[in-house]
Amino acid sequence: MARMTMIEAIRSAMDVAMGRDADVVVYGEDVGYFGGVFRCTQGLQQKYGKTRCFDAPISESGIVGTAIGMAAYGLKPCIEIQFADYMYPAYDQLTQEAARLRYRSNGDFTCPMVVRMPTGGGIFGGQTHSQSPEALFTHVCGLQVVVPSNPYDAKGLLISAIENPDPVIFLEPKRLYNGPFDGHHERPVTSWAGHRLGEVPEDYFSVPLGKAVVRREGSAATILAYGTMVHVAEATAEETGIDAEIIDLRTLVPLDLETILQSVKKTGRCMVVHEATLTSGYGAELVALVQEHCFYHLEAPIARVAGWDTPYPHAQEWDYFPGPARLGEALRDLMEA
Known part of the structure; x- marks a missing residue:
């Protein structure tokens, strides 16, 4: 067991998944060299190379659209939309293509892709960086929706999501990224000193989807x-x-x-x-x-x-x-x- 923040646990999940399965690819805006705006993918490009962890153009519909094609081809893309608020240009791709691929093809094709998105407020990001759009996805038949509350679940659920044969929307609460949130505070906690980090296995494990x-x-x-x-x-x-x-x-x-x-x-x-x-x-x-x-x-x-x-x-x-x-x-x- 290791003490991890949620960011570290999410990174560890992708690292483990990429190490176990060469078909897992990770990409999105600033995800490669920069390691993501929240550093969730930091070091993955250096470890697995530019063909398995890479940067994408600023085109959410393009990111999701190419992931659908990769998934239909047999790859397992784990893509990042930089903020959940940015997913609207890709909503058509998610709802009309990714969610329906298994049904439209009568099971001939599946769409094993994960769409990671930071969600919620807490960073003073304003209207276009702080929304909680989970209901827009739970309404869509064919999409699975996950929202972890701690580092242990974040890693285990993300591994399960990557291994899932159908598309998963993985929403990551930004207020939980850097340490367990102290729910007693009505205002931002300026320091995480003294907060217990999550105890998370460093190796492979999974938390099943669909279990509260x-x-x-x-x-x-x-x-x-x-x-x-x-x-x-x-x-x-x-x-x-x-x-x-x-x-x-x-x-x-x-x-x-x-x-x-x-x-x-x-x-x-x-x-x-x-x-x-x-x-x-x-x-x-x-x-x-x-x-x-x-x-x-x-x-x-x-x-x-x-x-x-x-x-x-x-x-x-x-x-x-x-x-x-x-x-x-x-x-x-x-x-x-």
């Missing part, structure tokens, strides 16, 4: 979260003293509905948390599923806490994020309902 995990056991209420919000939920439970059970979804599609329903039926209360905007966010799907399957077990209406229904507010970034104060108020209201 209970991060904190409890009996009073269930909190469904993913990515950065897992840490905020943990901080909220500690600060309020409410015995909440926290489920880290890890994979949004396929969704581990069994773990969710088992928890909600036990606690009788449910709160859904995500950083993306409230309206039509992924939380709405979670609420519908819980309502459908757990109606007679619920003791109160299902609660949702999310980002504002506004364009991403640069100046008010840390007020936009659901933090322990907002979650705590919602959780107390849920317990009193």
